[in-house]
Amino acid sequence: MVKTINLTKKYGDFYAIREIDIDLAAGDCFGFIGPNGAGKTTTMRIIATLSQPSWGEAYVCGHSVLTEPEEIRRLVGYMPDFFGVYDDMKVIEYLEFFAAAYRIHGPQRRTKCNEMLEIVDLDFKRDAYANTLSRGQTQRLGLARTLLHDPQVLLLDEPLSGLDPRARIEMRALLRRLGGLGKTIIVSSHILPELADLCNKVGIIDKGVMQVNESVADVMKRVRERTVLHIQVAGDQEPAAKLLEQSPLVDKVEVVKGEIRATLHSGSEDYTELPPLLLSAGYKLKLFREEEINLESAFMALTKGTGANF
Ligand SMILES: Nc1ncnc2c1ncn2[C@@H]1O[C@H](COP(=O)(O)OP(=O)(O)O)[C@@H](O)[C@H]1O
Numbered sequence: 001m002v003k004t005i006n007l008t009k010k011y012g013d014f015y016a017i018r019e020i021d022i023d024l025a026a027g028d029c030f031g032f033i034g035p036n037g038a039g040k041t042t043t044m045r046i047i048a049t050l051s052q053p054s055w056g057e058a059y060v061c062g063h064s065v066l067t068e069p070e071e072i073r074r075l076v077g078y079m080p081d082f083f084g085v086y087d088d089m090k091v092i093e094y095l096e097f098f099a100a101a102y103r104i105h106g107p108q109r110r111t112k113c114n115e116m117l118e119i120v121d122l123d124f125k126r127d128a129y130a131n132t133l134s135r136g137q138t139q140r141l142g143l144a145r146t147l148l149h150d151p152q153v154l155l156l157d158e159p160l161s162g163l164d165p166r167a168r169i170e171m172r173a174l175l176r177r178l179g180g181l182g183k184t185i186i187v188s189s190h191i192l193p194e195l196a197d198l199c200n201k202v203g204i205i206d207k208g209v210m211q212v213n214e215s216v217a218d219v220m221k222r223v224r225e226r227t228v229l230h231i232q233v234a235g236d237q238e239p240a241a242k243l244l245e246q247s248p249l250v251d252k253v254e255v256v257k258g259e260i261r262a263t264l265h266s267g268s269e270d271y272t273e274l275p276p277l278l279l280s281a282g283y284k285l286k287l288f289r290e291e292e293i294n295l296e297s298a299f300m301a302l303t304k305g306t307g308a309n310f
Protein backbone atom coordinates (compact mmCIF):
# COMPACT_ATOMS: atom_id res chain seq x y z
CA MET A 1 0.00 0.00 0.00
CA VAL A 2 2.79 2.40 0.94
CA LYS A 3 6.37 1.86 -0.08
CA THR A 4 9.35 4.17 0.04
CA ILE A 5 12.76 3.28 -1.34
CA ASN A 6 15.86 5.28 -0.42
CA LEU A 7 13.63 8.28 0.11
CA THR A 8 15.85 11.30 0.61
CA LYS A 9 15.19 15.02 0.91
CA LYS A 10 17.89 17.65 1.01
CA TYR A 11 17.53 21.33 1.79
CA GLY A 12 20.73 22.78 0.39
CA ASP A 13 23.45 20.62 1.90
CA PHE A 14 21.26 19.50 4.77
CA TYR A 15 19.64 16.07 4.72
CA ALA A 16 16.15 16.36 6.24
CA ILE A 17 15.69 12.62 5.58
CA ARG A 18 18.17 10.12 4.26
CA GLU A 19 17.41 6.80 2.54
CA ILE A 20 14.14 6.06 4.28
CA ASP A 21 12.61 2.66 3.47
CA ILE A 22 9.05 2.00 4.55
CA ASP A 23 6.93 -0.93 3.40
CA LEU A 24 3.33 -1.18 4.56
CA ALA A 25 0.54 -3.56 3.61
CA ALA A 26 -3.20 -2.92 3.73
CA GLY A 27 -4.35 -2.65 7.34
CA ASP A 28 -0.91 -1.85 8.73
CA CYS A 29 -0.64 0.86 11.33
CA PHE A 30 2.85 2.32 11.33
CA GLY A 31 3.97 4.34 14.34
CA PHE A 32 6.47 6.89 13.09
CA ILE A 33 8.38 8.02 16.12
CA GLY A 34 11.13 10.57 16.51
CA PRO A 35 12.06 13.81 18.26
CA ASN A 36 11.25 17.20 16.77
CA GLY A 37 13.17 17.87 13.60
CA ALA A 38 13.78 14.15 12.94
CA GLY A 39 12.15 14.18 9.51
CA LYS A 40 8.65 12.79 10.14
CA THR A 41 6.71 15.63 8.54
CA THR A 42 9.12 15.74 5.60
CA THR A 43 8.54 12.03 4.91
CA MET A 44 4.77 12.26 5.25
CA ARG A 45 4.52 15.32 3.03
CA ILE A 46 6.39 13.51 0.28
CA ILE A 47 4.08 10.50 0.51
CA ALA A 48 1.12 12.93 0.39
CA THR A 49 2.68 14.43 -2.80
CA LEU A 50 2.95 17.86 -1.17
CA SER A 51 6.71 17.89 -1.55
CA GLN A 52 9.13 16.15 -3.89
CA PRO A 53 11.99 13.90 -2.85
CA SER A 54 15.55 14.86 -3.79
CA TRP A 55 15.98 11.24 -4.73
CA GLY A 56 14.50 7.88 -3.98
CA GLU A 57 10.91 6.88 -4.62
CA ALA A 58 7.60 6.62 -2.83
CA TYR A 59 4.59 4.64 -3.98
CA VAL A 60 1.01 4.51 -2.76
CA CYS A 61 -0.96 1.51 -4.05
CA GLY A 62 1.64 1.14 -6.77
CA HIS A 63 1.40 4.77 -7.93
CA SER A 64 4.57 6.82 -7.92
CA VAL A 65 4.61 10.20 -6.17
CA LEU A 66 6.80 11.46 -9.01
CA THR A 67 4.64 10.50 -11.96
CA GLU A 68 1.12 9.89 -10.61
CA PRO A 69 0.46 12.42 -7.84
CA GLU A 70 -3.18 12.88 -8.86
CA GLU A 71 -4.02 9.22 -8.31
CA ILE A 72 -2.27 9.30 -4.96
CA ARG A 73 -4.22 12.33 -3.76
CA ARG A 74 -7.41 10.39 -4.25
CA LEU A 75 -6.10 7.51 -2.16
CA VAL A 76 -4.47 9.42 0.66
CA GLY A 77 -5.85 11.46 3.54
CA TYR A 78 -3.22 13.71 5.06
CA MET A 79 -3.78 15.44 8.36
CA PRO A 80 -1.09 18.06 8.99
CA ASP A 81 0.24 18.63 12.49
CA PHE A 82 -1.23 22.09 12.53
CA PHE A 83 -4.08 23.42 10.48
CA GLY A 84 -6.11 26.56 10.76
CA VAL A 85 -9.88 26.54 10.79
CA TYR A 86 -11.83 29.42 9.41
CA ASP A 87 -13.15 31.66 12.15
CA ASP A 88 -16.43 32.48 10.55
CA MET A 89 -17.45 28.95 9.60
CA LYS A 90 -19.58 26.53 11.49
CA VAL A 91 -18.30 22.98 11.90
CA ILE A 92 -20.74 21.58 9.35
CA GLU A 93 -19.99 24.41 6.90
CA TYR A 94 -16.29 23.75 7.24
CA LEU A 95 -16.76 20.10 6.33
CA GLU A 96 -19.13 20.88 3.48
CA PHE A 97 -16.60 23.33 2.10
CA PHE A 98 -14.00 20.57 1.87
CA ALA A 99 -16.54 18.02 0.67
CA ALA A 100 -17.27 20.38 -2.23
CA ALA A 101 -13.55 20.58 -2.94
CA TYR A 102 -13.54 16.77 -3.12
CA ARG A 103 -16.43 17.05 -5.61
CA ILE A 104 -18.95 15.43 -3.31
CA HIS A 105 -22.20 17.00 -4.53
CA GLY A 106 -25.94 17.01 -3.95
CA PRO A 107 -27.68 15.50 -0.94
CA GLN A 108 -24.77 13.09 -0.64
CA ARG A 109 -22.63 15.94 0.63
CA ARG A 110 -24.71 16.66 3.73
CA THR A 111 -25.11 12.93 4.45
CA LYS A 112 -21.38 12.34 4.14
CA CYS A 113 -20.49 15.27 6.40
CA ASN A 114 -22.96 14.16 9.06
CA GLU A 115 -21.54 10.66 8.87
CA MET A 116 -17.99 12.00 9.38
CA LEU A 117 -19.10 14.07 12.38
CA GLU A 118 -20.52 10.93 13.91
CA ILE A 119 -17.35 8.96 13.31
CA VAL A 120 -15.23 11.55 15.12
CA ASP A 121 -17.90 12.12 17.77
CA LEU A 122 -18.47 15.73 16.96
CA ASP A 123 -22.10 15.74 15.85
CA PHE A 124 -23.03 17.67 18.99
CA LYS A 125 -20.88 20.55 17.68
CA ARG A 126 -22.16 20.59 14.13
CA ASP A 127 -23.58 24.14 14.41
CA ALA A 128 -20.83 25.57 16.60
CA TYR A 129 -18.30 27.97 15.10
CA ALA A 130 -15.09 26.13 14.28
CA ASN A 131 -12.94 28.59 16.23
CA THR A 132 -14.81 27.84 19.46
CA LEU A 133 -13.68 24.20 19.50
CA SER A 134 -11.09 22.90 21.95
CA ARG A 135 -7.77 21.64 20.61
CA GLY A 136 -8.98 18.03 20.83
CA GLN A 137 -12.21 18.85 19.02
CA THR A 138 -10.31 20.78 16.35
CA GLN A 139 -8.06 17.76 15.81
CA ARG A 140 -11.14 15.56 15.45
CA LEU A 141 -12.64 17.99 12.96
CA GLY A 142 -9.36 17.84 11.03
CA LEU A 143 -9.61 14.08 11.04
CA ALA A 144 -13.21 14.22 9.79
CA ARG A 145 -12.03 16.42 6.95
CA THR A 146 -9.21 13.97 6.18
CA LEU A 147 -11.70 11.08 6.00
CA LEU A 148 -14.22 12.78 3.68
CA HIS A 149 -13.07 11.16 0.44
CA ASP A 150 -12.77 7.75 2.11
CA PRO A 151 -9.00 7.43 1.67
CA GLN A 152 -7.33 4.01 1.80
CA VAL A 153 -4.21 5.47 3.36
CA LEU A 154 -4.14 7.90 6.27
CA LEU A 155 -1.14 10.07 7.04
CA LEU A 156 -1.67 11.60 10.46
CA ASP A 157 1.01 13.97 11.62
CA GLU A 158 1.16 14.16 15.42
CA PRO A 159 -2.59 13.84 15.94
CA LEU A 160 -2.09 13.43 19.70
CA SER A 161 0.15 16.38 20.33
CA GLY A 162 -1.16 19.24 22.40
CA LEU A 163 -4.14 17.25 23.64
CA ASP A 164 -5.12 16.98 27.27
CA PRO A 165 -5.20 13.45 28.70
CA ARG A 166 -8.89 12.97 28.09
CA ALA A 167 -8.76 14.18 24.48
CA ARG A 168 -5.74 11.98 23.99
CA ILE A 169 -7.63 8.89 25.12
CA GLU A 170 -10.53 9.77 22.81
CA MET A 171 -8.23 10.33 19.84
CA ARG A 172 -6.43 7.05 20.47
CA ALA A 173 -9.75 5.20 20.58
CA LEU A 174 -10.68 6.87 17.31
CA LEU A 175 -7.41 5.85 15.66
CA ARG A 176 -7.93 2.30 16.83
CA ARG A 177 -11.39 2.31 15.23
CA LEU A 178 -9.93 3.54 11.94
CA GLY A 179 -7.36 0.74 12.02
CA GLY A 180 -10.29 -1.64 12.46
CA LEU A 181 -11.72 -0.36 9.17
CA GLY A 182 -8.72 -1.80 7.35
CA LYS A 183 -7.10 1.52 6.46
CA THR A 184 -3.35 1.75 6.19
CA ILE A 185 -2.22 4.33 8.70
CA ILE A 186 1.00 6.22 9.26
CA VAL A 187 0.79 8.11 12.52
CA SER A 188 3.65 10.16 13.89
CA SER A 189 4.59 11.18 17.40
CA HIS A 190 7.58 12.58 19.22
CA ILE A 191 6.52 10.71 22.33
CA LEU A 192 8.10 7.32 22.53
CA PRO A 193 5.59 4.81 23.86
CA GLU A 194 2.46 6.70 22.92
CA LEU A 195 1.72 4.82 19.72
CA ALA A 196 3.14 1.40 20.30
CA ASP A 197 -0.05 -0.26 21.45
CA LEU A 198 -1.98 1.24 18.54
CA CYS A 199 0.46 0.11 15.89
CA ASN A 200 1.68 -3.18 14.48
CA LYS A 201 4.85 -1.66 13.03
CA VAL A 202 7.18 1.03 14.29
CA GLY A 203 9.84 3.19 12.77
CA ILE A 204 12.11 5.24 14.96
CA ILE A 205 13.71 8.12 13.11
CA ASP A 206 16.37 10.51 14.33
CA LYS A 207 18.22 13.20 12.39
CA GLY A 208 16.67 12.00 9.16
CA VAL A 209 17.83 8.40 9.57
CA MET A 210 15.60 5.44 10.43
CA GLN A 211 17.13 3.75 13.48
CA VAL A 212 14.61 0.98 13.98
CA ASN A 213 12.04 -0.24 11.48
CA GLU A 214 10.22 -3.45 12.29
CA SER A 215 7.06 -5.01 13.63
CA VAL A 216 6.06 -4.30 17.21
CA ALA A 217 6.04 -8.07 17.81
CA ASP A 218 9.68 -8.34 16.70
CA VAL A 219 10.66 -5.36 18.80
CA MET A 220 9.15 -6.99 21.86
CA LYS A 221 10.78 -10.30 21.09
CA ARG A 222 14.15 -8.66 20.70
CA VAL A 223 13.82 -6.84 23.98
CA ARG A 224 12.43 -9.84 25.78
CA GLU A 225 15.46 -11.89 24.84
CA ARG A 226 17.22 -10.78 27.97
CA THR A 227 15.82 -11.04 31.43
CA VAL A 228 16.80 -8.37 33.95
CA LEU A 229 16.42 -9.00 37.66
CA HIS A 230 16.17 -6.38 40.37
CA ILE A 231 17.65 -7.67 43.60
CA GLN A 232 18.31 -6.10 46.95
CA VAL A 233 19.92 -7.63 50.00
CA ALA A 234 20.18 -6.24 53.51
CA GLY A 235 23.33 -4.18 53.98
CA ASP A 236 25.98 -3.68 51.33
CA GLN A 237 24.98 -4.71 47.80
CA GLU A 238 28.47 -5.02 46.33
CA PRO A 239 29.54 -8.41 47.73
CA ALA A 240 26.20 -9.96 46.77
CA ALA A 241 26.59 -8.46 43.28
CA LYS A 242 30.03 -10.08 43.01
CA LEU A 243 28.59 -13.44 44.00
CA LEU A 244 25.80 -13.17 41.40
CA GLU A 245 28.29 -12.23 38.73
CA GLN A 246 29.90 -15.64 39.15
CA SER A 247 26.71 -17.51 38.32
CA PRO A 248 26.78 -18.96 34.80
CA LEU A 249 23.25 -17.61 34.29
CA VAL A 250 24.31 -14.03 34.76
CA ASP A 251 25.89 -11.96 32.04
CA LYS A 252 26.19 -8.57 33.67
CA VAL A 253 25.69 -7.05 37.10
CA GLU A 254 25.51 -3.47 38.20
CA VAL A 255 24.44 -1.70 41.35
CA VAL A 256 22.00 1.14 40.69
CA LYS A 257 20.26 3.19 43.38
CA GLY A 258 21.00 0.64 46.08
CA GLU A 259 19.70 -2.23 43.97
CA ILE A 260 21.47 -4.94 42.05
CA ARG A 261 20.47 -5.21 38.40
CA ALA A 262 21.45 -8.58 37.02
CA THR A 263 21.10 -9.14 33.30
CA LEU A 264 20.93 -12.81 32.40
CA HIS A 265 22.51 -14.35 29.32
CA SER A 266 20.13 -14.49 26.41
CA GLY A 267 18.18 -17.70 26.57
CA SER A 268 18.40 -17.94 30.38
CA GLU A 269 14.94 -17.50 31.73
CA ASP A 270 14.89 -19.89 34.65
CA TYR A 271 16.56 -18.07 37.51
CA THR A 272 15.11 -20.08 40.39
CA GLU A 273 18.59 -21.07 41.53
CA LEU A 274 19.61 -17.48 42.26
CA PRO A 275 17.68 -16.77 45.50
CA PRO A 276 19.00 -19.97 47.17
CA LEU A 277 22.50 -19.00 46.02
CA LEU A 278 22.23 -15.70 47.88
CA LEU A 279 20.45 -17.18 50.90
CA SER A 280 22.95 -19.99 51.36
CA ALA A 281 25.75 -17.41 51.35
CA GLY A 282 24.00 -15.73 54.29
CA TYR A 283 22.38 -12.75 52.55
CA LYS A 284 18.95 -11.57 53.55
CA LEU A 285 16.85 -10.91 50.49
CA LYS A 286 14.80 -7.71 50.56
CA LEU A 287 13.82 -7.65 46.92
CA PHE A 288 13.88 -10.10 44.06
CA ARG A 289 11.86 -9.41 40.96
CA GLU A 290 12.04 -9.58 37.22
CA GLU A 291 11.98 -6.27 35.40
CA GLU A 292 8.74 -5.69 33.58
CA ILE A 293 9.05 -4.86 29.97
CA ASN A 294 7.27 -1.71 29.24
CA LEU A 295 7.31 -0.18 25.83
CA GLU A 296 9.25 2.80 26.96
CA SER A 297 12.17 0.76 28.23
CA ALA A 298 11.93 -1.43 25.13
CA PHE A 299 12.45 1.57 22.89
CA MET A 300 15.16 2.95 25.10
CA ALA A 301 17.00 -0.36 24.83
CA LEU A 302 16.58 -0.45 21.07
CA THR A 303 17.76 3.07 20.44
CA LYS A 304 20.65 2.90 22.92
CA GLY A 305 23.90 3.59 21.15
CA THR A 306 22.20 4.74 17.96
CA GLY A 307 22.54 8.35 19.01
CA ALA A 308 18.76 8.73 19.04
CA ASN A 309 17.90 11.23 21.67
CA PHE A 310 14.38 11.31 23.11
N1 LIG B 1 11.39 23.95 4.01
C1 LIG B 1 12.46 23.63 4.73
N2 LIG B 1 13.65 24.23 4.53
C2 LIG B 1 14.74 23.91 5.23
N3 LIG B 1 14.77 22.97 6.20
C3 LIG B 1 13.62 22.33 6.46
C4 LIG B 1 12.40 22.62 5.75
N4 LIG B 1 11.44 21.81 6.22
C5 LIG B 1 12.00 21.07 7.19
N5 LIG B 1 13.31 21.38 7.33
C6 LIG B 1 14.26 20.75 8.28
O1 LIG B 1 14.23 19.36 8.07
C7 LIG B 1 14.35 18.67 9.31
C8 LIG B 1 13.19 17.72 9.46
O2 LIG B 1 12.02 18.46 9.71
P1 LIG B 1 10.59 17.78 9.92
O3 LIG B 1 10.39 16.78 8.84
O4 LIG B 1 9.60 18.87 10.04
O5 LIG B 1 10.80 17.02 11.30
P2 LIG B 1 9.70 16.43 12.32
O6 LIG B 1 8.37 16.45 11.63
O7 LIG B 1 10.18 15.05 12.64
O8 LIG B 1 9.72 17.32 13.52
C9 LIG B 1 14.42 19.73 10.38
O9 LIG B 1 15.77 19.94 10.73
C10 LIG B 1 13.83 20.95 9.72
O10 LIG B 1 14.36 22.10 10.27
Ligand SMILES: [Mg+2]
Nearest residue numbers: 040041081157
Ligand atom coordinates in the same frame (compact mmCIF):
# COMPACT_ATOMS: atom_id res chain seq x y z
MG1 LIG C 1 6.66 17.35 12.25
